Amino acid sequence: MNNEAFAALVDAHYAPLYRFALSLARNSSDAGDLVQQTFFIWATKGHGLRELSKAKSWLFTTLYREFLRGRRRDARATSIEDLPPADKELAAEDVDRVSRIDAALVMTALQTVDETFRAPLTLFYLEDMSYQEIAEALDVPIGTVMSRLSRGKSQLRMALERVESAGSKVLPFPDSKGASAS
Amino acid sequence: MTIEEAKFILSAFRPNGSDAGSATFCDALRMAGDDPLVKAWFAQSRAHDEAVAGKLRQVKPPEGLREAILAGVRVSDRRGGKGLGWGWIAGLAAAAALVIGFFSVRAPARPESGATALAGFAITDMVTERHGGTGEPASALVVGLQAKAGKMPSAEQIDFERLRDTGCRTLNFAGHDVLEVCFSREGAEYHFYVTRRDGPLGNSVTKGPTFVAEAAGAAAVWSDTRFDYALATTAGVEALRRLL
16 A cells, blocks of 8 residues: 555544544543554554555454453453443433533543443444444444444443533543642 | 334434435334324434534644655655554654754753653654543652652552553654653643653663753653653743753
């Protein structure tokens, strides 16, 4: 792949990839690293992909795998069976709430959704991928994607409510008596 | 199909309507047209989804990310792309972005190359990233750093592995872990970085503080027997001197 084609590929996908990475990694630094790493892997391996039309799915899949590889697996090994049932029904005020708060806080709320639901939910909201493509990217059955979307949306609505009531003051160390470790 | 089944399926219907032609949604969409309860729920659900998707589209990648991606791949091409940790490539790319993006100003001292690399890494990270971290040890470290008139911690006060393993923000520089916490003192914000002495820079960082100033910020770099340290701020070199 020549430089122009690679640059075009980057231009087409780096922003949604970054948004996906930011929702997973929950900080801009790691998100940027993940996106760079994904394109680096593409440059060294992925450009051999015969069908360029599959580049988008390949990039999202690779980024997700890199995220899973990089994080400490014991940190959040919650299985879906262990998770509490989602019980936040959709209400008209939920729609108004999203309109009221800014994009950064919506991302903050999304980042608090359990990782099991967060990955498919973010891909869904990026609107680039169908539920079948999300299932392929995350390597889960289609029914599982639908289930996680349904429950993830409920978690997100609760998170948005919390974020709005907390205002813009998001403290990384709630127990640190005012200290912040970055 | 029950109402709950229809809602379940329609939860996967993208708000931009891209799935309108998919057979999977056919029956559920028909129900959303016929059943007033499902219809009302679906309208509200799509409105909510559209709002969230719209907000996410407003989240912009950090400035310089695109250039860093392209530069990183070019660097790896030149170096053969083998035997290099990704962090080193990213560090080079970030350094390149810094060079491109910011005017350098005269440094108060002529730093050695290792100090320059670590300082550049710290300044780049400080100005381009949103930071975060967790863990009681990291919080305790921040409390110490924020203490008025407190000095920078020394090797005995830093349990590198415990900090890293309990959630302190950990970066990768040339394939080695670098811990970072940020703190404020006297109205200025600082970023404190620590990496092992046997890490990426070897013994190239001198013991005493070396100051590096860029238009984007300033950093001081020093070392002790076990660690290399960097302290970065946008408040200038004098603010760094006051803490060291």
